[in-house]
Amino acid sequence: MQADIMLKDECYQIIGACMAVHRELGCGFLEAVYQEALEAEFQLRSIPYVREKSLEITYKGQVLSKQYIADFVCHNSIIVELKALSEISSxxxxxxxxxxxxxxxxxxxxxxxGQSSLQSKxxxxxF
Structure with a gap:
């Protein structure tokens, strides 16, 4: 029996939107272009998201003044980090x-x- 995959349907929706953007634009644009196009695609598909959401970072219980800005947080639970690179690394x-x-x-x-076919991980x- 296969284990349940966390937020499977939500991820499927997000990756589908990313594939539509990549199919339309291809590779070669800056990350900001893909981010704007993906926001439009999320709206078309009614995928709930917040663009460039500030997220607090804590260190030993103390909230740091520096915040992480997520490209997108979708469905209130999935960080979507975009890249437009020849290769993503570890x-x-x-x-x-x-x-x-x-x-x-x-x-x-x-x-x-950033490649001829969309990459996602x-x-x-x-933890």
Whole structure:
């Protein structure tokens, strides 16, 4: 029996919107272009989101003045981090893991528009 996948339907919706943007624009634009186009696609598909949401970071119980700005938080529970790079690396995945840890959110999607085919990685906060 296959284990349930956390927020499976919500991730499917988000990745579908990302695929539509990539299909329309292709690769080669700056991240900000994909972010704006993805916001329009989220609106078309009625996917709940907050763009450039400020998220608090705490250190030993103290809220730091520096905040993390998520590209998107969708469905109030999924960080969507966009990239427009020739390749995403383990450093980008590590950043997303840290964002999940400090925000206490459970799931993140790392999406790269910088190649001829869309890349996405699902990152689960196990901490």
């Amino acid at each position: 450093v980008h995945k590590s950043q997303l893991i840290n964002y999940l840890k400090v925000t206490k959110l459970k799931l993140g999607l790392l999406v790269n528009f 699902r990152v689960v906060n196990n």
